[in-house]
Amino acid sequence: MSRAFASVLPRRRNAGVSKVRKATPVPVRVLAALALAVLAALLIAAMSGSVGLSPRVLLGEWPTPLAWQVWWQLRLPRLLLAALVGAMLAGSGAAMQGLFRNPLADPTLLGLASGAGLAVALWIVLFDGAAGAFGLYGQFLAGFLGALGVCVMVFTLGERQHGQETLFTLLLAGLAINTLAGAMGGVMAFIASDEQLRQLSLWGMGSLSHALWSATLGALIGILPALWWLLRCARGLDLLQLGELTAHGAGLDAPRLKRRVVVATALGVGLCVALAGIIGFLGLLVPHCLRLWLGPGHRLLLPASMLGGALLLIVADTLARTLASPAEIPVGLLTSLLGGPYFLWLLLKRRTRC
Amino acid sequence: MLSLIDAGFTRAPSLAPFSDRLGPGELLAIVGPNGAGKSTLLSLLSGYRRPERGNVCLDDKSLSWWAPAELARRRALVAQKLTLGFDWPVHELVALGSEASPEEVETVLAMLDLEPLAERGALSLSGGEAQRVMIARALCQLGLGHAASVPVGSVLLLDEPTSALDIGQQQRLMRLLRQLAERQRLAVACVLHDLNLAARYAHRVWLLERGRRIASGLPTEVLSPSVLARVFDAELEVRTRRGDGSPLVVLAP
Numbered sequence: 001m002s003r004a005f006a007s008v009l010p011r012r013r014n015a016g017v018s019k020v021r022k023a024t025p026v027p028v029r030v031l032a033a034l035a036l037a038v039l040a041a042l043l044i045a046a047m048s049g050s051v052g053l054s055p056r057v058l059l060g061e062w063p064t065p066l067a068w069q070v071w072w073q074l075r076l077p078r079l080l081l082a083a084l085v086g087a088m089l090a091g092s093g094a095a096m097q098g099l100f101r102n103p104l105a106d107p108t109l110l111g112l113a114s115g116a117g118l119a120v121a122l123w124i125v126l127f128d129g130a131a132g133a134f135g136l137y138g139q140f141l142a143g144f145l146g147a148l149g150v151c152v153m154v155f156t157l158g159e160r161q162h163g164q165e166t167l168f169t170l171l172l173a174g175l176a177i178n179t180l181a182g183a184m185g186g187v188m189a190f191i192a193s194d195e196q197l198r199q200l201s202l203w204g205m206g207s208l209s210h211a212l213w214s215a216t217l218g219a220l221i222g223i224l225p226a227l228w229w230l231l232r233c234a235r236g237l238d239l240l241q242l243g244e245l246t247a248h249g250a251g252l253d254a255p256r257l258k259r260r261v262v263v264a265t266a267l268g269v270g271l272c273v274a275l276a277g278i279i280g281f282l283g284l285l286v287p288h289c290l291r292l293w294l295g296p297g298h299r300l301l302l303p304a305s306m307l308g309g310a311l312l313l314i315v316a317d318t319l320a321r322t323l324a325s326p327a328e329i330p331v332g333l334l335t336s337l338l339g340g341p342y343f344l345w346l347l348l349k350r351r352t353r354c
Numbered sequence: 355m356l357s358l359i360d361a362g363f364t365r366a367p368s369l370a371p372f373s374d375r376l377g378p379g380e381l382l383a384i385v386g387p388n389g390a391g392k393s394t395l396l397s398l399l400s401g402y403r404r405p406e407r408g409n410v411c412l413d414d415k416s417l418s419w420w421a422p423a424e425l426a427r428r429r430a431l432v433a434q435k436l437t438l439g440f441d442w443p444v445h446e447l448v449a450l451g452s453e454a455s456p457e458e459v460e461t462v463l464a465m466l467d468l469e470p471l472a473e474r475g476a477l478s479l480s481g482g483e484a485q486r487v488m489i490a491r492a493l494c495q496l497g498l499g500h501a502a503s504v505p506v507g508s509v510l511l512l513d514e515p516t517s518a519l520d521i522g523q524q525q526r527l528m529r530l531l532r533q534l535a536e537r538q539r540l541a542v543a544c545v546l547h548d549l550n551l552a553a554r555y556a557h558r559v560w561l562l563e564r565g566r567r568i569a570s571g572l573p574t575e576v577l578s579p580s581v582l583a584r585v586f587d588a589e590l591e592v593r594t595r596r597g598d599g600s601p602l603v604v605l606a607p
Contacts, residue, residue: 101439238450241440246433246488248402249511250451250495251426296440 027300034307041311042079045318049075050326077216082208082317082331083310084216084223085276088268090309093283094290094302095230095261098237100158100170103291106284107269110154110170111177112147113280116273118181119146120203121188125196140218143274148266150177155262207330208276208317215275226268227306233261234298241296279332281339282309288346356399356429356509356541361408367394370566371407378507378539381532383552383573385545386562387586392545393434393513395562399543400431400511412509426451429509430492434517436484441475444468444487451495458499462490465498465530481518489515489527498538505539512544516551524548528555549603553577554595561585577601 047053051070057063089107096105107113123142157173189200236257239247244254272279287305294300313331316338320331355377362371369391376382376399384392397403398410401417410417412428420428430451442450448459463469466486471479479487489512493499496508512531516524532555534540546552552559553573561569561576563585569576579592582603589606 097439101437103440241438241442242450242491243433243435243437245397245400245402246431247451248422249400249426249429249431249492251422251424253422291440295446296442297446 030294030300031303031307034304034311038083038307038311038314041314041318042083045079045082045314046071046075048318049321073212077213078208078211078317079314081211081216081219081275082313084219085208085272085279086282086309086311086313087227087306088223088272088309089279089282090286090312091227091230091302091306092265092269093285093309094287094298094305095233095237095265096283097287098240098298098301099258099261101241102170103288104171104284106281107147107265108278108280108283109174110150111174111181112150112154112265112269113273113278114178114181114185115150116143116147116270117278118184118188119143119149119270120274121185121200124199124203125188125192128196136214136218139274140222140271142270143272144222144267144270147270147273148263151262151266153177155258203277207320207328207332209328211275219271219275222271223268226264226271229260229264230268231302231306233257233264234302237261237298237302277330277332279313280336281343282312282335285339285343286312288343355413355507356543357411357414358399359409359411361398361405361410363394363398363403364406367391368565369394369398371405372567373408374560374567374570376509376541376543378505378541379535380541380557381535381555382541382543383546383556383559384543384562385547385549385552385559389564390562391565392562394565395560395567396431396511396513396543396545399509400429401425402431413507426495427497427508428506429511430495432488432492432510432512432515434513436476436479436488438476441477443472444474444476444479445472447476447487448491448494450491452497454494454497454499457501458497459494460499461501462494462499465493466490467526482520482523485515485518486523486527493534496540498534503538507539507541509541509543510534512542514545514547516546516548524551531555549577549582549601553601553603554598574599574601577603 043055047055049070051066053067053071053075057067057071093106096107096110097103099105119142120139123139127138154170154173154177158170189197192200236252239250239252240254240257241247242250247254286308287301290304290308291301294304313335316334317331320329320334323329355375357375358373360371360373362369384395386392394403398405401410404418412420412425417425445456445459445463448454448462454462460469460472463472466489468483468486468490471483471487476484476487492510492512496510497503510531516527519527528551531542531544535542535557544556556573558571559569559573559576560567561581568585569581577592579590582588582590582592591604591606593602593604594600595602
């Protein structure tokens with residue numbers, strides 16, 4: 001009988017000589033820093049634009065009615081919307097990646113966003129949904145239902161396979177859904193009236209340019225609860241990483257967790273798409289980068305992704321507003337143009353598993 | 355006390371219902387040929403699959419009666435393989451499923467000789483290391499890292515925990531499990547392929563064949579040459595180990 005495992009009976013250690021140190025930064029400090037960055041970005045974004053505003057205007061000293069109008073009716077709702085949409089896209093990306101236990105899961109790649117987009121297009125064209133008092137809210141509902149449909153479909157597919165196969169199936173399914181939704185969207189554009197076509201193309205480019213209070217209020221009502229719901233799934237997502245059998249042994253009700261994440265994501269992403277069109281790469285990029293920095297624990301990763309997503313979309317939207325001012329670049333174009341190459345570079349740099 | 359009351363599955367993978375108890379202080383080995391239903395039995399014992407007949411109870415209350423979080427403090431499971439999507443540091447992985455303090459994590463890691471790996475990423479571990487990390491996590495979940503942990507009759511279920519370990523590690527792990535059972539009043543059920551580990555360390559052995567439990571008892575009773583040769587369809591010889599008199603299964607010459 002050679003050496004034995006160290007004593008079975010737990011022993012006390014000398015205080016302060018713990019060899020196990022937290023490799024990750026202190027969560028509170030990270031989140032506080034990100035929140036500060038978001039606030040700073042909000043402030044800078046509020047002041048810049050085709051009509052420049054001074055800090056004093058923001059504090060309530062309006063030299064002209066125009067300045068007030070720009071601030072209160074255009075810029076503030078738009079900034080809030082950018083923050084909410086950014087937080088939702090990145091947060092749902094993080095949650096999806098946790099749920100599929102795969103760093104490539106993302107609302108756009110899996111076809112969630114295009115499913116929502118197609119539903120919105122159907123609503124606008126077939127039901128002439130843009131008209132009428134319920135136009136905007138009907139659009140929200142269509143987005144939610146579209147995203148939910150794709151979510152359930154993708155999830156059922158993913159459940160039926162295991163290991164590496166799942167990833168391929170999901171990506172192929174996402175590809176098929178994206179293609180199909182694109183084609184159907186084309187058909188919708190073909191049969192749409194001129195007015196509907198204008199609506200479609202205005203909405204479809206991925207832009208926050210028609211953010212008014214009505215839209216922002218809708219986002220506040222729908223997206224905030226979805227974010228809150230996702231945050232409450234953090235511990236469950238952590239456990240799920242152990243595999244379903246072990247996670248069950250550790251006290252996780254996996255089916256309930258999956259339902260929650262799927263519904264919250266569908267609600268949030270559906271709304272985001274209905275409001276701002278398809279904004280690519282945010283959901284993939286933000287959680288991925290943050291995971292490299294903060295580790296895979298969702299209790300930190302989820303809120304950090306939400307803050308990071310808000311930050312990134314505020315910055316991107318400000319650039320979209322100002323780079324070609326007074327014209328606007330669609331922000332979805334910008335995030336994809338910047339995000340794509342960055343992501344490729346990231347993959348090249350890290351040859352190990354992501 | 356984990357009790358099976360005429361519990362089993364009728365649908366595939368099926369398991370003929372039977373009744374038995376697994377008490378504190380006991381190390382039970384579940385053995386049988388491939389596909390005999392060992393993992394199925396383990397998922398029944400853990401509550402992952404609900405029995406289609408009968409019931410499985412912990413402390414005389416049905417497993418489905420327990421709140422998942424409550425149950426998790428009393429029953430932990432170690433699966434065959436560690437499958438991770440992301441690279442968790444070992445010390446964070448071990449704390450998953452419990453609110454264990456760094457000191458508790460450290461204690462549990464020390465129990466399994468894993469202290470040097472605490473900061474490593476779990477994806478870079480070897481098979482045997484990963485296996486021990488998963489066992490450490492389960493021990494942590496049952497609160498065994500706590501300096502003042504009181505035995506409460508917890509249940510630890512392991513699916514082939516020695517399959518990737520070298521012979522020394524196998525020995526140390528089985529000795530640890532037996533010590534945990536005896537000193538911490540744990541009820542340990544362990545699926546094993548190595549009949550000699552079962553014979554040497556288990557208090558009791560269940561032998562499974564094609565979805566039925568065909569024998570239960572002391573290793574000396576269950577591991578008889580005629581039964582083993584038939585069940586495993588192998589040419590075996592069972593000798594008696596000098597010292598403790600436990601059976602020793604060897605290939606027939």
